[in-house]
Amino acid sequence: xxxxxxxxxxxxxxxxxxxxxxxxxxxxxxxxxxxxxxxxxxxxxxxxxxxxxxxxxxxxxxxxxxxxxxxxxxxxxxxxxxxxxxxxxxxxxxxxxxxxxxxxxxxxxxxxxxxxxxxxxxxxxxxxxxxxxxxxxxxxxxxxxxxxxxxxxxxxxxxxxxxxxxxxxxxxxxxxxxxxxxxxxxxxxxxxxxxxxxxxxxxxxxxxxxxxxxxxxxxxxxxxxxxxxxxxxxxxxxxxxxxxxxxxxxxxxxxxxxxxxxxxxxxxxxxxxxxxxxxxxxxxxxxxxxxxxxxxxxxxxxxxxxxxxxxxxxxxxxxxxxxxxxxxxxxxxxxxxxxxxxxxxxxxxxxxxxxxxxxxxxxxxxxxxxxxxxxxxxx
Numbered sequence: 001x002x003x004x005x006x007x008x009x010x011x012x013x014x015x016x017x018x019x020x021x022x023x024x025x026x027x028x029x030x031x032x033x034x035x036x037x038x039x040x041x042x043x044x045x046x047x048x049x050x051x052x053x054x055x056x057x058x059x060x061x062x063x064x065x066x067x068x069x070x071x072x073x074x075x076x077x078x079x080x081x082x083x084x085x086x087x088x089x090x091x092x093x094x095x096x097x098x099x100x101x102x103x104x105x106x107x108x109x110x111x112x113x114x115x116x117x118x119x120x121x122x123x124x125x126x127x128x129x130x131x132x133x134x135x136x137x138x139x140x141x142x143x144x145x146x147x148x149x150x151x152x153x154x155x156x157x158x159x160x161x162x163x164x165x166x167x168x169x170x171x172x173x174x175x176x177x178x179x180x181x182x183x184x185x186x187x188x189x190x191x192x193x194x195x196x197x198x199x200x201x202x203x204x205x206x207x208x209x210x211x212x213x214x215x216x217x218x219x220x221x222x223x224x225x226x227x228x229x230x231x232x233x234x235x236x237x238x239x240x241x242x243x244x245x246x247x248x249x250x251x252x253x254x255x256x257x258x259x260x261x262x263x264x265x266x267x268x269x270x271x272x273x274x275x276x277x278x279x280x281x282x283x284x285x286x287x288x289x290x291x292x293x294x295x296x297x298x299x300x301x302x303x304x305x306x307x308x309x310x311x312x313x314x315x316x317x318x319x320x321x322x323x324x325x326x327x328x329x330x331x332x333x334x335x336x337x338x339x340x341x342x343x344x345x346x347x348x349x350x351x352x353x354x355x356x357x358x359x360x361x362x363x364x365x366x367x368x369x370x371x372x373x374x375x376x377x378x379x
Contacts, residue, residue, distance in 0.1 A: 010113055010115060010137065012188075013115070013137055013138060013188050013217075014257075015257045015286060015288060018259070018288065018290065019082055019083045019115040019137075020036065020083055020085075020115075020117065020138075020290065020293055021290050021291060021293075022036075022290075022291045022292070022293045022296035022297040022298075022354055023291050023352045023353075023354060024082075024297075025080070025296075025297050026347065026349075026352075026354070029080070032296055032297060032336060032345065032354075033080050033297055034078055034080065034081075034297060034298075034299065034328060034329050034332040035078075035080045035081060035082045035083060035297045035298075036081075036082065036083040036084070036085070036293050036297045036298035036299075037075065037078070037081065037083075037084050037085075037298065037299060037300075037301060037328065038084070038085040038086075038087060038298055038299070038300040038301070039071075039084070039085070039086055039087070039101075039105060039300075039301050039302075039303055040087055040088060040089070040300060040301070040302045040303065040304075041065075041086055041087070041088055041089070041091050041097055041101045041102055041105070041303050042062055042088040042089035042090065042091055042093060042094055042097045042101075043059040043062055043088070043089050043304075044059065044060070044061075044062055044088065044089045044090065044093045044094050044097070045088060045089045045090040045093055045121070046090060046093055046121075046123060046124070046171070047090070047121055047123070047155050047156060047159070047171070048155075048156050048157065048158035048159035049121075049142070049154060049155050049156075049157065049158070050154045050157030050158055062094060062096075062097060062304065063304045064304070065097075065100065065101050065303040065304055066303055066304065066305075066306055066323075066324070068100075068101070068104050070306075070323065070324070071105070071301075071303065071323070072108060074301075074323045074327065074328050075108060075112075075328075077327045077328060077329060078328055078329055079329075081112065081114055082114060082115060083114060083115045083116075083117070083298075084105065084109045084114050084115070084116050084117070085116075085117045085118075085119065085140075085298075086102060086105060086106070086116065086117070086118045086119065087118075087119040088119070090120060090121055090124070091118055091119065091120060092118075092120055092124050092128045092129065092132075093124065098128070098131075098132070101303055102132070103132060103135075106132055106135035106136070107135065109135065110134075110135050115137045115138070116135055116136055116137050116138070117136075117137065117138040117139075117140050117190075118132075118136050118138070118139055118140065119140045119141075119142075120139060120140070120141060121141060121142070121175065122139070122141050122174075122175045122178045122179055122182075123171040123172075123174050123175045123178070124174075124178075125174075126177075126178050126181060126182075129178060129182055129187075130182075130185075133182065133185070133186075133187055136187060136188075137188060138188050138189075138190050139182065139187055139188065139189050139190070140190050140191075140192060140220075141175070141179065141189065141190070141191050141192070142191075142192050142193075142194070143191040143192065143193055143206060143209070143210055143214070144193055144194055144196075144198070144199050144206070145172075145206065145209075146198065146199055146201060146202025146203075146205055146206055147202065148169070148172065150198065150202075151168065151172050152165060152168040152169065152172075154198070155168070155171075156168060175214075176209075176213050176214055179191075179213075179214035179215065179216060180213065180214055180215045183214070183215040183216060183217065184215060188217050188218070189214065189215070189216040189217055189218075190216060190217065190218040190219075190220055190259075191210045191214060191216045191218070191219055191220065192219075192220040192221075192222055193206055193207075193210075193219065193220065193221055193222075194222050194223065194224040195221060195222070195223045195224060195236055195241055195244050195245075196223075196224040196234060196235055196236060197234035197235070197236065198234070200236065200240070200244045200247075203244065203247060203248050203251070204251045207219060207248065207251065207252060207253070208253075210256075211253045211256055216256070217256075217257065218256070218257045218258070218259055219252075219256055219257070219258050219259070220258075220259045220260075220261060221245070221248060221258065221259070221260045221261070222260075222261045222262050223235075223236065223241055223262060223263065223264060224236075225262075225359040225360065225363050235363070238264060238364055241264065242265070242273065242274070242277055245260070245263070245277060245281075246277065246280075249280060249281075249284060249287070254285060254286060255286065256286065257286050257287075257288070258286060258287050258288075259287075259288050259289075259290055260281060260287070260288070260289045260290070261289070261290040261292065262292045262357065262359075262360060263289060264356065264360045264363070264364045264365070265277060265278055266353060266355065266356070266370070266373075267348055267350070267351040267353055267377070268346075268348065268353075268370065268373035268374060268376070268377050269365075269368075269373070278351075291352075291353065291354040292354075292356075292357040292360075294310055294311045294357055295310040295311070295335060295341060295344070295357065295358075296345075296354055299328060299331060299332055299335075301323055301328070305322070306322045306323040306324045307319040307321075307322055308320055308321045308322060308323060308326070308328070308331050310335060310358075311357075311358075311359075320334070320335055321334070340358065343370075343371065344356060344357065344358065344361065344370070346370045346371050346373070346374040347374065348374060348377060348378075350377070355370045355374075356370060
C-alpha cells in the first residue's frame with residue numbers, strides 16, 4: 001500500500017497533535033504568535049455551494065498571481081511558521097493554478113517542515129489529488145449533505161447555469177470514492193459539518209457516511225454564523241446548538257476523532273448547562289475542542305492582490321494590509337494592537353481557552369465583556 005504521508009519529517013496528525021490549535025503558541029511562546037498562513041489560491045470552483053464562505057467572490061477566470069518570489073520572501077520572514085492552509089475556490093480545479101501557485105507553495109512548505117492543509121470538495125479526478133498527496137498533511141472537505149437533494153440543490157445553489165442532474169450525481173459519487181481511496185492510501189481526510197437548520201436533522205446520516213463511506217480520520221463540527229455569505233441560511237439558537245452537540249455525542253462512532261471548533265460555549269459564562277456540556281466534551285474519548293485560529297495565530301493572504309485579512313472571508317474586518325509593502329509578522333502585531341483584537345483576546349490557562357472570535361461575539365454575546373470575565377475567573 002502506498003504511504004502518502006511524509007511522516008519522516010513531521011509528527012503525524014493525531015488527537016494528541018493538532019498543529020492548527022492556536023493555543024499551542026500560548027504554551028510555546030506565552031503569547032499569541034503568527035504561526036499559520038492561509039492562502040486563497042483561486043477564485044474558481046466547479047460548484048457554487050450556498051453555504052460557501054467565499055461563494056459570492058467566485059469568478060470564471062483568475063487574474064495573474066503575484067510573483068512567487070515575493071510570496072516566498074514574505075513566508076521566509078515568519079520565524080514561527082508551523083502551518084499553512086490552501087483554499088479557494090477549489091484549489092485543485094485549475095491546472096494552471098496547481099502548476100504555478102499550489103504546487104510551489106506545497107513544495108515550499110515541505111522544505112520547511114510546515115504542516116499543510118488543503119480545503120477541497122474532492123469531486124475532481126483522483127489523479128489530481130494523487131499528484132500532490134505527498135505534500136498534504138490534512139485534506140479538509142466540507143460535508144453538509146443530509147440528502148442527495150441537498151448536494152444537488154445547495155451544492156450548486158449559487159450557480160446561474162446549473163449542470164445536468166446526472167453530472168451533479170457523478171460529482172457526489174466521485175467525492176465519496178476519492179475520500180475513501182485517498183484515506184486508504186494514507187492521506188488524512190477531515191470532513192467538516194456546519195451546524196444549521198438544514199444539517200441538524202441529518203447529523204447521524206452525515207456522520208455515518210463520513211465514517212463508513214468516506215473513511216475519514218476526523219469529523220469536525222462547527223456552528224454556522226450569519227456572515228454575509230450565509231445570511232440566507234437559518235442559523236441555530238444557542239439552545240438548539242447545544243442540543244445538537246449533545247445529539248452528535250450520543251450517536252457518534254466512538255473510534256473516530258471528533259473535533260469541535262468555534263463553539264459559542266465558554267468556561268467563564270455562568271450557566272450550569274453550558275458547563276455540563278463543556279465537561280462532557282472534555283471527558284468524552286476521541287473528542288477535542290479547538291480555539292478558532294483566525295486572528296489568534298492565522299492571517300489569510302490573497303495570492304492575486306496581496307491583500308491580507310483576518311478571516312478567510314473578510315466580512316467582519318475587511319483588508320487590513322497587503323504583502324506588497326508589509327511583512328506579515330508586522331501586520332499580525334498591528335492587528336493584535338487594534339481595539340477590536342484587544343476586546344476579544346482573552347486567555348484562560350485553566351481551560352486552554354482563547355475566548356470568542358468576532359462572529360461568535362456579535363451573534364451570541366454582543367454585550368458580554370470577556371476580558372472582564374477573564375479577570376473574575378483569575379481572581
